[in-house]
Structures are given as structure tokens and as C-alpha cells.
Amino acid sequence: MINHKKLKAPIFLNNFLLRMLILALISPATVWAGIEDEVIEQVENTQEAKTVVRKNKGTWLPVPIPVSNPTIGTGLQAALLYLHPQKSADTTIPATTSGIIGMYTNTESWFAGGFHDTNWQEDLYRFRVIAGTGEFNLDYFGSSEGSFFRDNPVPYKIKGDVAITQLLRQIPGTKDLYLGMRYMYIKSTIEFDLAKIFPGYPGLPALDANLTNSALGVMFAFDSRDNSYYPTSGSSAEIVWMRDQEELGSDFEFDKVTSYYNYYIHITDKDTLALRAALAFADGDTPFYLLPTLKMRGFANGTYRDNSSLSGHIEWRRKFLPRWGFIVFSEAGSVADRVQDLYDAEDIVSYGGGLRWQVTQDKKLNLGVDLAFSDGNTAVYVQVGEKY
DSSP: OOOSSOOOGGGTTTTOOOOOOOOSOHHHHOSSTTHHHHHHHHHHHHHTTOOSOOOSSOEEEEEEEEEEETTTEEEEEEEEEEEOOOOOSOTTSOOOEEEEEEEEETTSOEEEEEEEEEEETTTTEEEEEEEEEEEEEEEEOOSSTTOGGGSSOEEEEEEEEEEEEEEEEEOTTOSSEEEEEEEEEEEEEEEEOHHHHOTTSTTOOOEEEEEEEEEEEEEEEEEOOSOSSSOOSEEEEEEEEEEEOGGGTOSOOEEEEEEEEEEEEEOSSSEEEEEEEEEEEEEESOOGGGSOBOOOTTSOTTSSBOSEEEEEEEEEEEEEETTEEEEEEEEEEEEESSGGGGGGSOOEEEEEEEEEEESSSSSOOEEEEEEEEETTEEEEEEEESOOO
């Protein structure tokens, strides 16, 4: 069987049924490398722009969102949201929201899709569905530590369709704990330009493959943050286990677990310390584009990927004026073939800072610009909301 994830230079042409997907507005988000996380993150960022007061009648809201990162380039994401009429007198319950989203960047990468986010029975059940199509021009950095392609990235194009749906139920006797299921379907085409890979052989035809991922899994979520826009206390966590297999219509058979834990410390009325730990691992015939990656700032998503990844993040956030603030952060992580090898693997470190401007006076929603450094690389990020 062809090993789709361990691409080596000497056997490049023999081992090439590469599959990759995209559709997630990379983030730090990664583009299909953890694509489902990226798509979901972009939808959540879009929804954070709901800076109008909910009323008893529905509200239409156009939302332009600048986007810039080293993975997909610089451009604009725009959304048209519909805030459904408020169903509950409890204003802490999330509003039902539907929307359509579009994005285009200077790398000629684009995405278009829609989503619906709702809850039932006083937030006892939470339901979300996301669907869309897109095309991204990216770089392949290989997989595993010390990959040949780390210093010689290969350009490729990936285009396809994605659909993600999840249903959560509040665990009885709790307020902030939810348990449920998630399904993800991705139909993608990945294309490598061989003439760019082997410049000494002009005229080589493009190499492409049509690939399908279909996965079903279980997820656990916890959220006790005091504010979803700009938390200053509390914590949030998520664990997702997904299974791709042929019986579900997938071209692959593998398991993947992704998890994170965020903790927020209120220092003063102006200062907050945000901490994050993230762990992911995969087992089986995992396509390279869904292998765990380091979702850190300072380099393109997908630069470091393998069967397992671990990262830690610390960020100091300070408000120096009512609507202005800055952040300083440091991040460290590693990737390895096995979880038990993570602590002995190469340490990847990034650091940097950024400026924050609160978009409206009554909502702690920030427009942010970050500058990050890592191993000689410099990256600029523009986004709405915080990284975590």
C-alpha cells in the first residue's frame, strides 16, 4: 500500500498518490491540515462579529473581515449573517445564526460557503452545520521531523467541497459540559505542478488526484469563560475523536484525536494572562493533509506535521486605553511519529506581539494585527477576535 504521508525525495514519483484538502481559512488555521478545525474557527470568528443587540425580530448583518497569514496570504473575508429572533429570555443563551461567507486572497485562494448555528430547549442541545467549496494555492513542507521539503517546499493547488455537522447535548447535572457527535465529508482534488518541482524537465504534465474523506466521531466540549469575545477568567476545552473508514465512503482508514485546553487568569482590570495547551495524534492510513500540525504563529500552517503534535502557548493581554490594547506571546511545540516521542523531538519556538482595537464600545470584540517570529521566519496576521 502506498504511504501517503511519508513523502521522500528519492521516491517522489513512485509514492505520489497525495491527497490534500482545503477549505478552511487557514489559521492559524491550517488549511485542510486539520481542515475541519480551520473551517469551524473561521465560522466562529465570523459569528463573533455579531456586534448588534439581539431583538425579538430577525436582523440581517453584513460583516467584512480582513484576513492575513503566511498560509493563504492577505485578503478579505465577507459574510452576510442573519440573527434569528431571540427564542429565550435568557440572554446568556447563544443566538441562532445563519450566514453565507466568502473569502479571497492575493494568492488567488478563495472560499465560499454557508453555515447554520442553533440550539434547542434552552441550550440543552446545540447544532451546527457548515458547507462550502474553495480553491487554495499552498506549499507542501513534507511530514515528519527533518523533512527534505522543509527547506524546499513544493507548491500545489487544492480545491474541493467540504461539509461538517455536529450535535451536542448538555451533560445532565452540569452547566458548561457538552457531549455529542461530529461528521465531516471532504471531496477534494490536489494538483502538483511537476514542472515547478523539476525545473530541469520543462513540459512535465501536472500530477493530480481526486480524494474523499468521510469521518464520524465523538466530541466533548467545556466552556466556563466569562466572555466569548475577550475572556479574562474561566477556561474552555475540547476533545474530538474522528474515524475515517471505507464503510463511510472514505478513501482512507484512520483515527484522529484533537484536543485543547485554554485557561484565563484575571490579573488586573487591564491585564489578562491566557494559557493554552494542545495535543493531537493520528493512527492509521492518514493522508498528509489531515496529519496533526503545529498551530503556532510565525510560519505557514503545515510547516511542521506528523502523526502527533504538542504545543504550549502563553499570552499577556493588556488594555492601555478603553478600546486599545496590546499582546505579547510565546509558543513552543513539537511533532513526532508517536506521542511518546514528542518530548525528545525538535523544539519549535515562536514569539511576538500585536496590537488590538475594540471594534465597538459595548462589545469586547477586537480587530488584531500580530507580528510573529520563528527560526528566521517573520509572519504577519490580521484577524477578528483572539487566537484562543
